[in-house]
Amino acid sequence: MSSNSQKKGFGATIWDYMTTVDHKKIAILYLISGGFFFLVGGVEAMMIRIQLMKAGNDFLSAGTYNEVLTMHGTTMIFLAAMPILLAFMNAVSPLQIGARDVAFPFLNSLGFWLFFFGGIFLNLSWFLGGAPDAGWTNYASLALASEGHGIDFYSLGLTISGFGTLIAGINFLVTIINMRAPGMTYMRMPLFTWTTFVASALILLAFPPLTVGIFFMVFDRLFGANFFDVTMGGNTIIWEHFFWIFGHPEVYILILPAFGIFSEIFAIFSRKRLFGYTALVFATILIGFYGFMVWAHHMFTVGLGPTANAVFALATMIIAVPTGIKIFNWLLTIWGGNISFTVPMIYAVAFIPSFVAGGVTGVMQAIAPLDYQLHDSYFIVAHFHYVIVGGVVLAILAGTHLYWPKMFGTMLSEKLGKWTFWFFFIGFHLTFFIQHFLGLMGMPRRVYTFGADQGWDLFNAISSAGALLMAIGVIILLVNVVMTVAKNERVGNDPWGDGRTLEWAIPSPPPFYNFAQTPLVRGLDPYWIEKMEGNKEGMVYAEPLGDIHMPNGSIIPFVISLGMFTAAFGAMYHMDGHAWALPVLIGGLAITFGSMLVRSLKDDLGFHVTKEELIADNERIQREARALEGGKKGGLK
Amino acid sequence: MDLNKRYTPQTWPDHPETATLEGKNKFVGFWLLLAAETVTFASLFATYLALKDKGPSGMEFSASGLFELPLVFAMTMILLTSSLTSVYAMYHMKNHNFKAMQAWLGITVLLGLAFLGLEIYEFNHYVHLGFGYTNSAFSSAFYTLVGTHGAHVVFGLSWFIALMLRNAKRGLNMYNAPKFYLAALYWHFIDVVWVFIFTVVYLMGVIG
Numbered sequence: 001m002s003s004n005s006q007k008k009g010f011g012a013t014i015w016d017y018m019t020t021v022d023h024k025k026i027a028i029l030y031l032i033s034g035g036f037f038f039l040v041g042g043v044e045a046m047m048i049r050i051q052l053m054k055a056g057n058d059f060l061s062a063g064t065y066n067e068v069l070t071m072h073g074t075t076m077i078f079l080a081a082m083p084i085l086l087a088f089m090n091a092v093s094p095l096q097i098g099a100r101d102v103a104f105p106f107l108n109s110l111g112f113w114l115f116f117f118g119g120i121f122l123n124l125s126w127f128l129g130g131a132p133d134a135g136w137t138n139y140a141s142l143a144l145a146s147e148g149h150g151i152d153f154y155s156l157g158l159t160i161s162g163f164g165t166l167i168a169g170i171n172f173l174v175t176i177i178n179m180r181a182p183g184m185t186y187m188r189m190p191l192f193t194w195t196t197f198v199a200s201a202l203i204l205l206a207f208p209p210l211t212v213g214i215f216f217m218v219f220d221r222l223f224g225a226n227f228f229d230v231t232m233g234g235n236t237i238i239w240e241h242f243f244w245i246f247g248h249p250e251v252y253i254l255i256l257p258a259f260g261i262f263s264e265i266f267a268i269f270s271r272k273r274l275f276g277y278t279a280l281v282f283a284t285i286l287i288g289f290y291g292f293m294v295w296a297h298h299m300f301t302v303g304l305g306p307t308a309n310a311v312f313a314l315a316t317m318i319i320a321v322p323t324g325i326k327i328f329n330w331l332l333t334i335w336g337g338n339i340s341f342t343v344p345m346i347y348a349v350a351f352i353p354s355f356v357a358g359g360v361t362g363v364m365q366a367i368a369p370l371d372y373q374l375h376d377s378y379f380i381v382a383h384f385h386y387v388i389v390g391g392v393v394l395a396i397l398a399g400t401h402l403y404w405p406k407m408f409g410t411m412l413s414e415k416l417g418k419w420t421f422w423f424f425f426i427g428f429h430l431t432f433f434i435q436h437f438l439g440l441m442g443m444p445r446r447v448y449t450f451g452a453d454q455g456w457d458l459f460n461a462i463s464s465a466g467a468l469l470m471a472i473g474v475i476i477l478l479v480n481v482v483m484t485v486a487k488n489e490r491v492g493n494d495p496w497g498d499g500r501t502l503e504w505a506i507p508s509p510p511p512f513y514n515f516a517q518t519p520l521v522r523g524l525d526p527y528w529i530e531k532m533e534g535n536k537e538g539m540v541y542a543e544p545l546g547d548i549h550m551p552n553g554s555i556i557p558f559v560i561s562l563g564m565f566t567a568a569f570g571a572m573y574h575m576d577g578h579a580w581a582l583p584v585l586i587g588g589l590a591i592t593f594g595s596m597l598v599r600s601l602k603d604d605l606g607f608h609v610t611k612e613e614l615i616a617d618n619e620r621i622q623r624e625a626r627a628l629e630g631g632k633k634g635g636l637k
Numbered sequence: 638m639d640l641n642k643r644y645t646p647q648t649w650p651d652h653p654e655t656a657t658l659e660g661k662n663k664f665v666g667f668w669l670l671l672a673a674e675t676v677t678f679a680s681l682f683a684t685y686l687a688l689k690d691k692g693p694s695g696m697e698f699s700a701s702g703l704f705e706l707p708l709v710f711a712m713t714m715i716l717l718t719s720s721l722t723s724v725y726a727m728y729h730m731k732n733h734n735f736k737a738m739q740a741w742l743g744i745t746v747l748l749g750l751a752f753l754g755l756e757i758y759e760f761n762h763y764v765h766l767g768f769g770y771t772n773s774a775f776s777s778a779f780y781t782l783v784g785t786h787g788a789h790v791v792f793g794l795s796w797f798i799a800l801m802l803r804n805a806k807r808g809l810n811m812y813n814a815p816k817f818y819l820a821a822l823y824w825h826f827i828d829v830v831w832v833f834i835f836t837v838v839y840l841m842g843v844i845g
């Protein structure tokens with residue numbers, strides 16, 4: 001049980017991942033499934049751009065186009081961007097605070113499997129009568145009238161995966177509050193851990209309103225409730241409020257961890273302490289705080305009145321201040337640094353102008369009267385792709401390169417990485433910069449085609465060409481991944497050579513207990529401090545070598561999620577009058593609550609890794625490190 | 638953690654719920670979950686207030702005509718008392734008096750069941766008046782808010798019962814003490830939500 005060097009069969013490996021509660025393996029699960037959904041969402045994006053590459057195109061029908069654009073947005077936000085960021089949070093933040101695991105390893109696994117089954121459920125809609133088609137915002141006035149089960153797939157799928165995300169959020173909050181190593185005070189936490197912390201707090205407070213809104217939608221569509229039905233006294237604006245009370249913090253849930261990744265990159269590859277660390281921390285907290293006060297800027301044209309619009313316009317503009325603080329701190333971190341332009345650093349440097357462009361258009365939209373002009377035009381599409389792709393996706397690509405060695409023990413090719421970067425970066429600006437002008441010229445978003453006489457042909461063709469470049473960039477990244485896995489050249493603790501935080505002080509990938517001895521943290525960038533003081537051992541330790549308590553693996557999270565997945569099918573088809581649907585609903589819920597009961601009644605005390613096993617494991621690690629030194633003198637440099 | 642370690646009231650820690658790292662994690666995590674639950678109920682309350690008395694034109698139901706205070710007042714008193722008895726149970730848990738804790742939890746469960754019975758009676762009564770779930774936006778919002786609270790009561794009771802039966806033979810230890818503590822905390826939360834329901838739905842409803 002304690003040795004991870006044993007060779008296992010394929011089936012045993014699958015079972016291992018299905019039952020794992022190890023945050024590092026769950027991170028890999030998040031990365032693989034998030035990556036898969038990223039490709040699915042990417043294919044949907046390409047279909048959109050193919051349809052719009054010329055006037056009057058008939059590649060997709062109007063109805064299919066609605067489904068594709070809805071699923072593109074929903075997949076990218078809920079099933080690609082968030083899970084991939086959760087992959088990095090899982091892989092890195094427990095290591096950064098010197099913890100052996102997260103606070104609730106069992107719940108960590110449950111969170112993943114709920115997300116996974118929710119995502120699968122949502123995407124099965126393609127094969128079971130049609131995908132959701134009311135946009136990722138799923139406005140009730142549209143969604144209630146949508147035929148078929150597409151909207152129900154959306155509601156139930158996001159409910160299941162939303163529970164998973166909420167669980168992950170609580171888990172990271174408790175982990176960071178309770179499990180920090182001795183000396184790791186809040187103001188010594190790496191920025192990525194700080195952003196994980198604040199993003200988790202946003203998840204905690206933003207997901208319940210979405211769940212409530214979605215439940216109203218489910219009840220209205222499946223059980224005859226009247227929350228949004230105006231003829232029965234309902235109010236369709238309630239959905240819009242709940243969606244954006246969730247939806248606006250959601251974009252900060254995405255961008256804050258992205259900021260965290262870039263903060264790490266700027267410090268590592270400028271070989272400098274982060275400039276204005278304290279200001280960066282407080283800017284992060286402020287962004288999280290203001291994030292809850294601006295939701296109605298998505299609803300300026302609803303008619304909430306000039307007072308509401310003015311308040312929300314002002315609050316929105318205020319957010320630009322802490323964001324600006326961050327931008328300047330990053331610039332001043334690079335300033336005078338000893339910079340190495342590795343792939344992660346190139347992404348980070350490219351991120352600054354791209355994201356600032358998205359931020360500037362955001363402040364433009366905060367001006368409520370101007371927003372009346374821009375609303376629902378391609379200007380909006382350009383804006384949010386500039387912040388999401390120019391911020392979050394660049395961070396995901398940078399983070400993949402940065403943390404790949406820590407997660408898998410191998411190094412992605414820098415050369416192919418640079419090819420990916422240039423294709424993706426040029427393609428991104430080519431696709432979306434011109435959409436600002438399409439919007440100003442009057443092209444509305446979410447239209448499946450346009451006329452040849454409207455003068456939008458050329459710009460749309462250019463935009464589609466850019467999308468092709470981005471796709472080529474992603475394909476090169478996939479080739480890079482396959483080649484890296486095939487070559488399997490192992491790397492040591494600190495493959496970038498300039499790691500500053502605790503995760504770089506331990507092997508890549510770390511042993512399942514992370515730290516044989518809990519490290520003692522003596523300041524910000526603890527590993528860098530030890531390096532500068534010439535500590536050969538890596539770290540100073542806060543405890544003698546002793547037995548380590550670790551949690552047991554469990555299949556129960558998988559079964560709980562499978563039960564909810566089953567129950568969702570029952571709930572959905574029950575309304576069609578299928579006789580089998582009610583037993584499926586009840587059976588699914590019975591599986592879920594039954595396995596929760598088993599979890600509650602059966603004692604699970606974990607197990608101990610003994611001191612002797614730790615010593616043996618440490619000798620193996622030392623042996624492998626020596627072999628690495630001998631085989632490849634000098635490593636990366 | 639050694640489940641076989643025997644405690645006496647003298648060796649039992651003052652705060653058994655946070656005496657272990659697992660306990661501490663559960664304690665903080667559960668308070669955070671309650672924060673999420675608070676936002677959930679805030680959303681339901683907001684919806685209820687927006688849709689109160691709203692229905693198809695000519696709807697005969699209104700909060701002031703429908704709700705009657707005596708029954709709801711009895712329910713409130715029962716639930717508040719059950720919160721008090723769960724405090725007694727936790728008092729005995731902290732003094733390592735397992736039998737007294739089980740007894741007070743038993744009384745808490747009985748009071749909870751009485752509350753639940755009255756709530757089912759109340760809902761049944763409204764449905765017989767024609768105020769069903771699909772009657773109007775008002776009815777949907779009312780049943781969803783109060784029903785979600787009722788579902789929490791069911792979950793809380795099931796939790797208490799499962800814990801009491803599971804640990805009936807082996808008594809208190811450092812592994813199950815945090816579980817009892819959190820179940821009681823959950824019960825208090827349910828109680829606080831009901832105080833708001835009593836005020837916002839029933840008292841403000843009757844006033845009109």
